[in-house]
Amino acid sequence: MAYDRAYVQAHTPADYRFPSQRLTKCPKDREPIVLLACGSFSPITYLHLRMFSMAQDYAASVGFHVVGGILSPVSDNYKKKGLAPARHRVEMCKLAAEKTSKWLIVDPWEANSPTYIPTARVLDHVNYEINEVMGGIECTDGTRKPCRIVLLAGLDLIQTMSAPGVWEEGDLNHILNNYGVFAVERTGTETSSALANLKQWEHNIHIIRQVITNDISSTKIRLLLKRNMTIDYLIPDDVINYIYEHNLYRDGDPSGESKGQDIAKNNTATAAVRGYRFLVERPDDSVATLGRIPRCLIVSQCHYAPSTSLYIVARAKVDMSGILRSKQGCWTCRLRKKKCDEARPQCSSCESLRITCHGYGPKPQWMDGGEREQAMIEDFKRKIRTTARQKRQKSPLAARGPDHRPHQQQQPVLIAMRPEVPDSVMGNDDKNDGSDGSRAGDGAGTGTIIHSSATSDTSAAPFHHSSASSSSSPLTRPSSTEGGRPDCEDYPSRNSSSFSIAPVNARDSMLLMHFLDQVIPAQYPLYRPRPLDGGRGWLLSLLLRSKSLFHGALALSSYHRLISILAGARPACRALAAARHQQHLESCLREVRCTMQEMTRANARSPEFAPGTLMSVIQLVLSEAFTGEADVWRMHLCGATEMYRCAMEGSTRHAKQTEEALAILRNNIPLEGEAAGLCENVASMRFISSAVLWLDIVGSVTEGSEPRLLSMHDLNLGTGSGIRLDEVMGCQNMVMAQIARTSALHAAPGTNDLDDKARNVQVADIQEALCRAEQQILALLQEEHEPQRKENTAIANVSLVFCHAARIYLHLVMNGFRDRDTLHYLVGVAVAYLRTEISPDLTAGLVCPLFMIGCAVVTTDDQELFRTTFSSHEFLNPLFQQRTRLLPILEEVWRERWKGEYSWSNVVRLSRDILLV
Numbered sequence: 072m073a074y075d076r077a078y079v080q081a082h083t084p085a086d087y088r089f090p091s092q093r094l095t096k097c098p099k100d101r102e103p104i105v106l107l108a109c110g111s112f113s114p115i116t117y118l119h120l121r122m123f124s125m126a127q128d129y130a131a132s133v134g135f136h137v138v139g140g141i142l143s144p145v146s147d148n149y150k151k152k153g154l155a156p157a158r159h160r161v162e163m164c165k166l167a168a169e170k171t172s173k174w175l176i177v178d179p180w181e182a183n184s185p186t187y188i189p190t191a192r193v194l195d196h197v198n199y200e201i202n203e204v205m206g207g208i209e210c211t212d213g214t215r216k217p218c219r220i221v222l223l224a225g226l227d228l229i230q231t232m233s234a235p236g237v238w239e240e241g242d243l244n245h246i247l248n249n250y251g252v253f254a255v256e257r258t259g260t261e262t263s264s265a266l267a268n269l270k271q272w273e274h275n276i277h278i279i280r281q282v283i284t285n286d287i288s289s290t291k292i293r294l295l296l297k298r299n300m301t302i303d304y305l306i307p308d309d310v311i312n313y314i315y316e317h318n319l320y321r322d323g324d325p326s327g328e329s330k331g332q333d334i335a336k337n338n339t340a341t342a343a344v345r346g347y348r349f350l351v352e353r354p355d356d357s358v359a360t361l362g363r364i365p366r367c368l369i370v371s372q373c374h375y376a377p378s379t380s381l382y383i384v385a386r387a388k389v390d391m392s393g394i395l396r397s398k399q400g401c402w403t404c405r406l407r408k409k410k411c412d413e414a415r416p417q418c419s420s421c422e423s424l425r426i427t428c429h430g431y432g433p434k435p436q437w438m439d440g441g442e443r444e445q446a447m448i449e450d451f452k453r454k455i456r457t458t459a460r461q462k463r464q465k466s467p468l469a470a471r472g473p474d475h476r477p478h479q480q481q482q483p484v485l486i487a488m489r490p491e492v493p494d495s496v497m498g499n500d501d502k503n504d505g506s507d508g509s510r511a512g513d514g515a516g517t518g519t520i521i522h523s524s525a526t527s528d529t530s531a532a533p534f535h536h537s538s539a540s541s542s543s544s545p546l547t548r549p550s551s552t553e554g555g556r557p558d559c560e561d562y563p564s565r566n567s568s569s570f571s572i573a574p575v576n577a578r579d580s581m582l583l584m585h586f587l588d589q590v591i592p593a594q595y596p597l598y599r600p601r602p603l604d605g606g607r608g609w610l611l612s613l614l615l616r617s618k619s620l621f622h623g624a625l626a627l628s629s630y631h632r633l634i635s636i637l638a639g640a641r642p643a644c645r646a647l648a649a650a651r652h653q654q655h656l657e658s659c660l661r662e663v664r665c666t667m668q669e670m671t672r673a674n675a676r677s678p679e680f681a682p683g684t685l686m687s688v689i690q691l692v693l694s695e696a697f698t699g700e701a702d703v704w705r706m707h708l709c710g711a712t713e714m715y716r717c718a719m720e721g722s723t724r725h726a727k728q729t730e731e732a733l734a735i736l737r738n739n740i741p742l743e744g745e746a747a748g749l750c751e752n753v754a755s756m757r758f759i760s761s762a763v764l765w766l767d768i769v770g771s772v773t774e775g776s777e778p779r780l781l782s783m784h785d786l787n788l789g790t791g792s793g794i795r796l797d798e799v800m801g802c803q804n805m806v807m808a809q810i811a812r813t814s815a816l817h818a819a820p821g822t823n824d825l826d827d828k829a830r831n832v833q834v835a836d837i838q839e840a841l842c843r844a845e846q847q848i849l850a851l852l853q854e855e856h857e858p859q860r861k862e863n864t865a866i867a868n869v870s871l872v873f874c875h876a877a878r879i880y881l882h883l884v885m886n887g888f889r890d891r892d893t894l895h896y897l898v899g900v901a902v903a904y905l906r907t908e909i910s911p912d913l914t915a916g917l918v919c920p921l922f923m924i925g926c927a928v929v930t931t932d933d934q935e936l937f938r939t940t941f942s943s944h945e946f947l948n949p950l951f952q953q954r955t956r957l958l959p960i961l962e963e964v965w966r967e968r969w970k971g972e973y974s975w976s977n978v979v980r981l982s983r984d985i986l987l988v
Contacts (some may be wrong), residue, residue, distance in 0.1 A: 247276065558957055
């Protein structure tokens with residue numbers, strides 16, 4: 072077999088010695104093989120080690136004998152994000168290999184190289200050392216025979232070999248033809264797609280099935296460490312100790328290496344953040360994992376009826392040690408020495424026991440360790456006993472139904488007010504607008520809606536918590552679900568003569584308005600709701616009816632204030648703000664999980680759709696994308712698209728007005744004189760639909776995949792649809808639909824002449840659609856009425872930029888950077904329009920098209936324009952940390968694009984974990 076001996080010898084230091092001491096002898100009648108795993112190993116995990124054991128079992132079943140396994144950490148020059156120094160990665164691999172196996176070897180040859188070494192050359196190096204320097208592998212009878220070197224990798228790595236332009240063609244042929252690959256299945260990677268373009272080498276690619284699925288990854292380990300979460304049982308203990316001893320993967324932690332030893336000792340006491348996992352169960356009874364949020368450890372799955380697809384949440388194992396030891400619990404739980412989930416405005420424990428929750432503010436004066444404190448304890452005990460007795464004995468009045476109950480005055484929610492909390496917000500006394508007063512609002516998981524009278528508008532009612540006297544109130548019934556959360560049907564009578572609104576303290580009110588006034592305009596800079604449609608009133612109503620969205624909004628507001636307003640504040644203030652942000656984020660995740668569980672329990676065959684929960688997940692997508700830490704946003708986006716698909720395809724039940732709103736959107740029915748409640752539902756569903764479709768398309772651009780909702784675009788983005796993306800993100804439906812089709816083309820490259828013909832037809836159809844869209848956009852600018860012309864001008868400018876970017880994107884997907892003349896023309900037209908028509912305040916809403924155009928700019932002046940734009944104050948909003956990574960990616964593309972067969976796949980590889988918003 073031919074290999075590059077000269078390259079290997081040139082890159083081998085004079086003092087290097089191949090670590091062959093652990094290679095075992097081979098039986099005379101078997102073919103020896105050595106398994107080589109290349110990667111960052113930053114840090115090494117149990118899955119890396121388990122791959123060798125699975126490969127050993129497979130090799131034995133097909134007649135090979137594994138004489139050794141080699142871990143080869145990549146060089147520091149690989150420049151991968153999250154890469155620890157090579158000396159640390161080599162040492163961690165040695166610690167893991169020496170304590171867990173007798174035949175695993177760590178080879179520092181690649182790691183110690185001052186330059187990046189391709190995988191093909193690493194295989195050549197091992198082949199040279201074993202078969203040429205050592206003369207082969209020793210057999211049990213004393214003879215030696217040549218050894219076969221095989222690359223051991225995950226199936227996700229093999230999938231990159233199918234993607235054009237990622238691997239050098241010569242290296243790919245050298246690896247797959249001369250050495251071969253043992254590929255271990257990885258969660259989320261389809262075997263068929265991974266091998267799509269590797270048919271000629273399939274005889275040399277061996278797929279190893281995972282009997283027990285394991286999806287641990289180094290990226291997730293690093294995220295857990297950065298968030299101060301435990302990593303026990305995920306990687307070897309010696310590696311954990313080494314990480315904390317050298318303070319690795321803890322960016323931003325001021326503690327030094329000496330403090331890392333103390334952290335390692337107390338690591339098991341670190342509280343894990345509550346979280347959840349999205350699953351989809353398909354009709355073939357197979358569960359396809361949409362993704363795992365690295366804020367929890369999943370220990371079991373919550374299955375769903377196999378007849379439909381549903382976005383559901385798994386039961387998460389929560390490390391309660393942090394809650395048990397928390398000093399931030401409510402004063403009632405601290406007095407009772409009980410764990411507290413720290414929910415706002417009152418904790419679930421106090422709510423379920425129907426006792427007064429004394430909140431989280433200053434220490435109450437009665438907690439003096441004396442008689443008043445003891446009296447309060449006795450009062451709690453008495454109330455708890457009374458509650459328990461009421462739960463055991465079903466009330467005769469309850470059995471007779473609400474019509475036979477005597478009227479009683481409803482008692483207010485029992486939440487002790489903090490000294491700084493003002494009186495409760497007054498209720499809504501609007502006249503009846505014809506809306507259905509008994510609708511469930513957000514469905515299961517939102518609090519009970521309390522009406523002021525038969526004339527109250529339910530669209531403005533906030534969520535309400537069960538009170539201590541709710542068992543005797545005609546408006547509420549004791550909850551039958553966990554944690555005192557109300558059932559889907561626990562809604563009050565319309566004949567109620569009084570109401571109570573859960574008080575929102577001053578801090579939460581401030582955060583809520585900050586979310587509406589600052590965060591939403593930053594997230595959707597081109598969203599301009601019309602006053603006649605109620606502005607953002609639908610969002611305020613949804614915030615007050617959905618606990619998950621309420622806490623999600625407060626979490627984002629806290630984060631935004633932390634990185635902008637409080638950027639120069641004292642460390643203690645920033646630490647407090649960070650803690651509040653984390654608390655609200657935990658509450659949001661917990662409420663989404665509880666809501667989904669209650670939905671599935673309420674009706675196993677057709678759960679009720681919850682718009683507030685879907686909006687919460689959309690906010691989680693943006694929240695994770697903003698931090699720029701990893702691609703966790705993709706997992707949330709999978710869940711959001713699946714929830715939306717179920718809602719639109721009829722796999723979930725809808726409240727009456729939600730069903731009417733969907734019908735109005737599908738048929739583009741104008742709203743003339745409709746009830747305010749219905750208008751609110753239409754506005755919320757129009758926004759949510761637009762946001763999900765937009766994020767799905769934009770996410771597919773950097774994922775290099777087909778949009779998940781592509782099959783629904785004809786219905787939802789067609790000319791007869793009431794969904795208008797331009798009202799939310801500024802660009803018209805037709806242009807965004809063509810970007811989605813282009814992403815689908817990139818995700819499914821042609822493999823034969825027939826495919827090429829079909830792709831050419833699609834390309835021509837996309838180009839024609841873009842021409843029609845451009846004509847329609849230009850027609851908007853001919854509007855004669857001044858107010859309408861001003862609104863149309865903004866939409867037209869944004870849509871035209873997207874249109875120019877779509878043409879460039881299509882060209883790069885089909886031709887790469889080869890046809891420089893055509894590319895130069897397309898870019899010239901786009902940049903000329905940017906210079907003359909686009910104001911700086913619009914750039915915040917044009918991240919995706921600017922990135923597409925920026926990848927293709929040619930001249931120095933154009934590149935300088937994009938450097939200025941991507942560094943401007945308008946573009947670099949502190950909320951969007953990921954945007955700071957875009958300019959370095961453009962610089963890398965500009966340096967490398969004219970070298971060889973550079974294509975859009977190379978751009979995807981650089982930007983895969985970025986959401987272009």
